[in-house]
Amino acid sequence: EEITGIGDDCAVIPLNEKEALLVTTDMLIEDRHFIRNKITPFDLGQKSLAVNLSDIAAMGGKPHSAYLSIGIPANVEVEWLDLFFSGINYLSLQTGTYFLGGDTTKSPDRLVINIGVVGIGTLSTIKRRSTAQPGDIICVTDFVGDSGGGLKILLDELPIDKETAYLVNRHNCPRANIEEGKWLSKRDEVKAMIDVSDGIESDIHRIIESSKVGAEIEINKVPLSKTLLKVSEKYNWNACEIGLSGGEDYCLMVTIHEDHV
Numbered sequence: 001e002e003i004t005g006i007g008d009d010c011a012v013i014p015l016n017e018k019e020a021l022l023v024t025t026d027m028l029i030e031d032r033h034f035i036r037n038k039i040t041p042f043d044l045g046q047k048s049l050a051v052n053l054s055d056i057a058a059m060g061g062k063p064h065s066a067y068l069s070i071g072i073p074a075n076v077e078v079e080w081l082d083l084f085f086s087g088i089n090y091l092s093l094q095t096g097t098y099f100l101g102g103d104t105t106k107s108p109d110r111l112v113i114n115i116g117v118v119g120i121g122t123l124s125t126i127k128r129r130s131t132a133q134p135g136d137i138i139c140v141t142d143f144v145g146d147s148g149g150g151l152k153i154l155l156d157e158l159p160i161d162k163e164t165a166y167l168v169n170r171h172n173c174p175r176a177n178i179e180e181g182k183w184l185s186k187r188d189e190v191k192a193m194i195d196v197s198d199g200i201e202s203d204i205h206r207i208i209e210s211s212k213v214g215a216e217i218e219i220n221k222v223p224l225s226k227t228l229l230k231v232s233e234k235y236n237w238n239a240c241e242i243g244l245s246g247g248e249d250y251c252l253m254v255t256i257h258e259d260h261v
Contacts, residue, residue, distance in 0.1 A: 045087020060185020148246015
């Protein structure tokens with residue numbers, strides 16, 4: 001196996017005949033990827049790590065270590081940073097990821113967060129975007145659209161009740177599907193895999209472009225939660241559109257041989 005870089009969820013660096021390093025990094029910029037006064041520092045710490053762990057999950061890997069570089073503006077208090085680091089440390093412990101340091105610097109106006117994660121994968125089971133086959137069935141590991149609904153609630157400053165709080169939490173505290181990714185990667189019938197970061201509409205395009213195949217999405221089969229449907233009805237949202245393009249769900253999308261679905 002050769003080293004592979006741009007074009008998948010992680011770079012793959014073979015260590016020996018069986019294992020490879022999986023390397024990924026994601027940058028979050030204030031007012032572009034998050035609004036600081038609409039997420040707690042603890043939740044932002046967790047989310048900053050989770051979005052990277054999700055890339056490791058998408059390749060079927062196990063996270064090993066994480067590294068943080070952060071640009072801090074003058075209006076960020078020490079107490080805020082303590083809670084932010086607590087969020088990272090909490091998820092690190094939950095997922096068996098070593099948090100091994102990084103770098104800090106001053107930022108002129110906005111908070112800038114960049115986390116890199118190194119994982120370990122088995123070369124024979126690593127899943128890629130480029131291996132979907134004609135006739136495969138597209139599946140996801142969780143409901144989609146909840147995070148997009150949560151973002152709409154935050155941006156529109158809608159009242160918080162049981163249902164809206166659930167959607168906001170799905171946006172602020174995504175869960176990387178690490179165990180699901182490891183299980184799916186061992187299945188020969190699973191052909192391609194990616195994490196849903198930009199919405200299934202965008203992310204399926206990444207698979208079909210890499211695999212040089214086409215795809216059809218049956219709108220009535222897109223899995224939407226009862227909570228999203230209920231809130232969408234209340235506020236006259238198009239739930240299906242949110243499910244397709246909302247993004248930041250961080251579940252896994254796979255293509256599976258049609259005989260095994």
